[in-house]
Amino acid sequence: MKNQLKKELSKIPDFKEPRISLEQYMTPPALAADMVFTAYMQNDIKGLKVADLGTGTGILAIGAALAGAENVKAFEKDEEALSQARENAEDLGVEEFIDFIECDVEEVEGDFDTVLMNPPFSVHSDVGLDFWGKACEISEKVYGISPRGAREPIKDFVGNSNHEILGVEAYSIGLPPSYGFHTEESRETSVDLIVTGKVNKE
Numbered sequence: 118m119k120n121q122l123k124k125e126l127s128k129i130p131d132f133k134e135p136r137i138s139l140e141q142y143m144t145p146p147a148l149a150a151d152m153v154f155t156a157y158m159q160n161d162i163k164g165l166k167v168a169d170l171g172t173g174t175g176i177l178a179i180g181a182a183l184a185g186a187e188n189v190k191a192f193e194k195d196e197e198a199l200s201q202a203r204e205n206a207e208d209l210g211v212e213e214f215i216d217f218i219e220c221d222v223e224e225v226e227g228d229f230d231t232v233l234m235n236p237p238f239s240v241h242s243d244v245g246l247d248f249w250g251k252a253c254e255i256s257e258k259v260y261g262i263s264p265r266g267a268r269e270p271i272k273d274f275v276g277n278s279n280h281e282i283l284g285v286e287a288y289s290i291g292l293p294p295s296y297g298f299h300t301e302e303s304r305e306t307s308v309d310l311i312v313t314g315k316v317n318k319e
């Protein structure tokens with residue numbers, strides 16, 4: 118199934134006009150497929166309610182729908198990205214399983230089984246922690262991608278929340294040249310897939 122997912126997700130075109138200010142970059146299909154498959158194997162996708170915070174081109178939401186989520190809510194504040202995501206879901210035949218919602222992550226409300234996200238996270242701001250805060254608030258489980266350098270701040274943050282860290286897996290991905298690496302086609306960077314779950318306080 119992972120290869121099938123990767124094959125399908127590879128059909129999704131990148132952001133037409135990525136807005137650097139919103140840190141729009143698409144999760145590489147191989148990593149997106151891995152993330153969705155990991156969640157699927159933990160029984161965190163099939164038949165469940167999933168949210169994708171900052172859906173961008175929709176790759177994680179679409180992956181969750183392909184893997185059998187009952188419903189996916191894909192939140193995004195950039196109207197253009199959202200309409201691209203909607204189109205992509207139609208092209209892959211999963212639009213009936215996904216609700217696309219235009220709003221800031223701060224406004225998101227709901228009760229979800231699983232959050233999948235690749236939030237903006239630059240060294241210049243800690244807006245990514247807003248995403249982690251929201252994700253922990255609304256969901257039982259969270260699967261989030263973050264730069265390697267953010268591992269400790271996120272661990273600290275989650276340690277003080279209603280969630281606990283369940284796993285951290287390291288990956289290496291190529292960032293697109295639009296991110297300022299003008300000398301190379303793309304540059305390898307280390308990221309983590311961080312998994313958290315709600316603490317059972319019984």
Ligand code: SAH
Pocket residue numbers: 139140141142143144170171172173174175176177192193194195198220221222223234235236237
């Ligand atoms: N989830 C996609 C996109 C990751 S890029 C993927 O994995 O490929 C991060 C996305 O978050 C961008 O699309 C950006 O527009 C969106 N975003 C940034 N700040 C946001 C905010 N405050 N509220 C909602 N979406 C936001």
